[in-house]
Amino acid sequence: MDSEFQGKQNFIQSVFNHQAIGFDVDHCLIRYKIKALTKLCYKVICQTIIDKHNYSSSILDLTEAEYGFALNYLVIHIDKGIVLRIAENKEIIKCYRGFTELDVETEYGPTRMLSDDFDPISSIKQHPQYIVCATYFENVIPLIFAKLTQYKCEKLNTIQLDQSEYHAIFGQIIEGLKMNYQHFDQHQVFPINQYGRFFRQISENPQLYMFKQNQFRTTLENLKSQGKVLFIVTNSHVEFMNLTMTYSYGEDWMNIFDFIFVKGGKPEFFNNPNKQTFVLDMNQPLLKGQAVNQLMTNQKIYVEGNYTLIEQYLMQRFSSLGQILYIGDHIMNDCYFTQKYTNWDSIAIVEELFEQLKPDSQNRVEAEQNIISYRSYWGNYLESNVDNQTLKNYWFSIACKELKGVVRTLDCLQNKSLWN
Ligand SMILES: [Mg+2]
Numbered sequence: 538m539d540s541e542f543q544g545k546q547n548f549i550q551s552v553f554n555h556q557a558i559g560f561d562v563d564h565c566l567i568r569y570k571i572k573a574l575t576k577l578c579y580k581v582i583c584q585t586i587i588d589k590h591n592y593s594s595s596i597l598d599l600t601e602a603e604y605g606f607a608l609n610y611l612v613i614h615i616d617k618g619i620v621l622r623i624a625e626n627k628e629i630i631k632c633y634r635g636f637t638e639l640d641v642e643t644e645y646g647p648t649r650m651l652s653d654d655f656d657p658i659s660s661i662k663q664h665p666q667y668i669v670c671a672t673y674f675e676n677v678i679p680l681i682f683a684k685l686t687q688y689k690c691e692k693l694n695t696i697q698l699d700q701s702e703y704h705a706i707f708g709q710i711i712e713g714l715k716m717n718y719q720h721f722d723q724h725q726v727f728p729i730n731q732y733g734r735f736f737r738q739i740s741e742n743p744q745l746y747m748f749k750q751n752q753f754r755t756t757l758e759n760l761k762s763q764g765k766v767l768f769i770v771t772n773s774h775v776e777f778m779n780l781t782m783t784y785s786y787g788e789d790w791m792n793i794f795d796f797i798f799v800k801g802g803k804p805e806f807f808n809n810p811n812k813q814t815f816v817l818d819m820n821q822p823l824l825k826g827q828a829v830n831q832l833m834t835n836q837k838i839y840v841e842g843n844y845t846l847i848e849q850y851l852m853q854r855f856s857s858l859g860q861i862l863y864i865g866d867h868i869m870n871d872c873y874f875t876q877k878y879t880n881w882d883s884i885a886i887v888e889e890l891f892e893q894l895k896p897d898s899q900n901r902v903e904a905e906q907n908i909i910s911y912r913s914y915w916g917n918y919l920e921s922n923v924d925n926q927t928l929k930n931y932w933f934s935i936a937c938k939e940l941k942g943v944v945r946t947l948d949c950l951q952n953k954s955l956w957n
Pocket residue numbers: 561562563564565672865866867
């Protein structure tokens with residue numbers, strides 16, 4: 538077995554024998570240069586906020602160390618203007634207002650716990666007070682929240698703001714986010730180069746933000762030649778997916794996959810068997826053609842959709858439904874919910890697993906160069922030490938307990954023996 542699988546840096550509960558393997562695109566099939574991407578996301582969203590609201594352009598200036606605030610899976614407690622990290626038992630590990638660290642017990646009492654009505658799993662993104670910022674697109678939300686909070690506090694010469702001010706700041710960030718990432722509304726899908734600043738920067742200089750994936754392309758081709766059905770479910774729309782996949786896997790990338798779902802709306806894709814599915818039609822304003830209730834051999838790309846179509850297709854093609862695997866970087870929306878709502882298996886990509894590699898290993902040095910240097914603000918990602926107790930990160934603990942596997946990057950899955 539590949540040495541990458543030895544030790545505890547990656548775990549795989551079983552050797553796979555899957556009939557079909559599905560992939561998320563961003564931060565899964567596409568491996569981003571996270572440091573550069575975080576800086577880009579920060580700059581474009583802040584610029585949008587500066588243009589719309591009354592902020593000085595000085596908020597664009599961030600030190601290299603301050604970018605380290607943008608760790609994956611932080612929680613914003615909006616009412617209090619606090620950004621925090623939680624461990625497996627929901628205990629708060631560290632918390633900040635602006636970039637100033639606060640004493641957890643002063644803010645949250647001796648139990649160091651978040652309120653009982655916040656369940657980070659069921660209420661992900663839905664609680665009015667707490668927001669979980671998952672993935673290395675959303676990691677800039679707490680960073681911008683801290684920067685704007687600090688900016689306003691300094692301007693008003695105070696150490697904290699009114700609750701309504703924190704909600705206003707949060708609202709401005711979400712607006713800035715949508716104006717850069719969400720290039721569609723109920724009526725129309727906009728060409729990415731005419732929408733916001735983010736997509737244009739990526740399309741002009743893809744080499745600054747993404748890795749080529751030649752090695753994993755070979756793995757995919759091997760899987761295909763073994764008769765595996767390979768598919769994609771991405772929440773992105775078709776144009777951005779095509780841009781990133783073409784850069785990383787080459788012009789003919791689509792030939793590798795049997796079918797592709799864009800604007801997949803995960804996690805609903807995995808729990809709503811009635812969610813509609815449309816054929817991609819580039820001539821329609823929403824790119825949605827005819828609604829379908831089964832996959833067609835002459836049609837590769839679908840808009841929206843749900844998991845039952847994939848199961849139906851496999852059942853027809855192989856006369857019986859085998860096991861399906863889905864791989865993604867969003868521990869909840871790609872992995873946990875998928876396993877909870879379907880019979881599928883799931884593996885999460887967690888780049889911070891480099892922490893378990895030997896400090897001088899080449900893979901660790903390379904991974905640390907790629908990822909933002911979060912440890913001065915947040916400590917280690919995988920485990921934290923609180924009062925001489927070692928506590929696992931909340932989401933990493935879910936991934937270890939619930940999922941079929943956790944790996945650092947897709948390349949860790951290149952060993953043929955894994956796939957049977
Ligand atoms: Mg992703």
